[in-house]
Amino acid sequence: MNRELSIEQLGSEIIRLIEKNRTSEVVLIIEELQPYDIATLFELLPGEHRPAFLDLLDIITLTDMVEELDSEEQYDVFSLIGTQRTTEVMDRMDNDDLASFLGSLTNEEKDAFLSSMDLLESTAVRQLMNYPPETAGRIMNNRYVWIPQHYTVREAIDKIRDFADISEAISYLYVIDEDKRLLGVVSYRDLILAKLDDRIHQIMYTRVISVTVDMDQEKVADVIRNYDFLAVPVVDENNKLTGIITVDDIIDIVIDEANEDIEKLSGNGRDIDFDTKPTVAAFRRLPWLVALLFIGMISGTIISRFEDTINQIVALAFFMPMIAGMTGNTGTQSLAVVVRGLISKELKGKDVLRLVRRELFVGVIIGLICGVLVTLLAYFWQGNLMLGFVVGLSLVVTLIIGTIAGTVIPLLLNKLKVDPAVASGPLITTLNDVLSLFIYFGLATLFISYLI
């Protein structure tokens, strides 16, 4: 019956049922839903109905739902359900999700939460949080099933049964030796196709592809993406199995990394979305804008140096924004190619050279075509061939330089291991402004006697 109802309609229905105290019907509805739907429902409910709704969820459903919420909402849920249920939920949560929640808290809050937990689980989470952010160790979870290689298929299936509540989310069994070193991997499908008395070591796949705890999360995403894996095991320096990373987490990482690139290119501060408050959004964007304001004053100083030139030929000022703008645009185009390329490819020395040469060549082609075009436009508009020539020549030079700047600066920052966020679009644009004005007025001053 619920198949046809939207989540919004289910939400109204649930509010109605809660108000009439018909809780058993609410439970029936919830039973049919996926964790994501339950989380969406929870978000739709007004604050007054939330405690009653949470009371109706059993601990497994509650945990699954909490894992779908963002940190702020998780905090709200925990404050509503009381210490005991909170502890139960935390003990059951995937420890990557829990680490991510705890990471959003102050140290005092974090310790308070951890101290109430099962020691085994809290130790696992503490260990996870010791790994640097954005590494495999930080995003792995401990919800995997391992078996020794002498097991029969029957014994393996029994073990899956014992771990039924966590096995839903997994796709492979990992085979380890007595030191927990990774020996092989077996998929559910392998188990189904094998005979019950087969030994695991007969059916396991031994050339296991794994990632190390310190591997960057982007590299982990590449492994999962290239091999079309559903999960990848994480090992320490001794090839000891320490966790797994699943494909659903990888999708989120791929999106996060793309958003980071876009923040870079647009000079937005981190994490501004449709729900960010205006003051927060403004103050995240301001640092860049203020910095650029000062750089913009440099371009002002450059122009002021050429005051005499402008005084003699005011028409030079007409082409100023066009030249600065075009240079900024080509720079951003190159920047986008480099920033995007760096995430999918490790650049070697000769690749860098080839890329810079390519962009140089692109700059020359773009520069020549746009340069000739603007020479003609300027000539027909101002009736001054020499003026057209100066504008066109400037554009050729600045477009070439703009392209190179947009390529070399992010590569250089990447090489110097400087946070590449520094090579933001606005920075390149503003630097190119300064450069292009200097070149433009420089050339104009050089040719001034022919211009008047």
Next chain:
Amino acid sequence: MNRELSIEQLGSEIIRLIEKNRTSEVVLIIEELQPYDIATLFELLPGEHRPAFLDLLDIITLTDMVEELDSEEQYDVFSLIGTQRTTEVMDRMDNDDLASFLGSLTNEEKDAFLSSMDLLESTAVRQLMNYPPETAGRIMNNRYVWIPQHYTVREAIDKIRDFADISEAISYLYVIDEDKRLLGVVSYRDLILAKLDDRIHQIMYTRVISVTVDMDQEKVADVIRNYDFLAVPVVDENNKLTGIITVDDIIDIVIDEANEDIEKLSGNGRDIDFDTKPTVAAFRRLPWLVALLFIGMISGTIISRFEDTINQIVALAFFMPMIAGMTGNTGTQSLAVVVRGLISKELKGKDVLRLVRRELFVGVIIGLICGVLVTLLAYFWQGNLMLGFVVGLSLVVTLIIGTIAGTVIPLLLNKLKVDPAVASGPLITTLNDVLSLFIYFGLATLFISYLI
């Protein structure tokens, strides 16, 4: 033994073995590798060794490898292995991969390839290619296993055995009625945990979440991402099962969509990466640049209208690029938030209003702070309070307008169902240039008597 060797080392080893005609050893190496590794190996091999290498692959391995290559390399492989093996490979390929390959060919080539294929397979692919690009129908594949609900678990497992060569890539069995309508879903894990004599309808999950053939691929990605699915079934308007979409394809889609957004923001043409030839890259970027050149001339015309004003106070020209640049930057920041937000959220009327109001507020905060700052800077630099005031006031107004333009233009284009690529970063930047110069010189002319 091969675990420790890198793919490059394996490549050299294979070249050595092929040259010595020790092909059985090559086969042993290949057997241990994943399709992605074999594809990487193939790409590493010089042209002269490729035919010998391809000869050593059995048809299943060859198919798996071909699916990992890009269209150009697939074409190369097909021309090397001859018509008969090509046909065998194509009959076995996932039909979404095959459709994607055929989509890169001319119509004549496509028909030639299709005509040699098994009729059943070629019909399936032709059907797929009838769906519009970027819809669920176009990206689904037919490598799924369906069962009737009266089957026992034992019968289901037998069916999986029969389809062993395709079942590796799947995670769920789909339960259908006699009209192929979707009734339920069963995971491999469900089969393992059930008894062999259980009926499928007893263990299947019935509130199946499916997508329709005409659904946009971004929406499909959202479904898989939100529900953490490994695959999602695709149904037609009568709820008839027509295909599945797997999570590995979704990761590629998520990356493609992010790249599209970045192309939008940077005004790059499509698909420029590190390997694109310079002429191709240049001509993909040129259309935007030429268009912007003409828009840039508009800003020139505006400035020329204010020639008298500039003639009287040349200092006005000093602040021109800063004002234009700052306005462009705030516009791009807003644009990035909107473009990125639109992919993750369906906007309703009241959301739009709330977003525009938020960005307006952001514009006011940013404008006031930067405006006051620049008033002071201009005053101290030029010693002219009124000039500082005009520059500052202009910046307040242009930053507010820039923010709103960066928000409203993409929203409007989205609403009008215009290809949102039109709302590129350079367009917003250049439009903001024009607007800001008009406001700046307008205000200056208004206050001209106080400025001299």
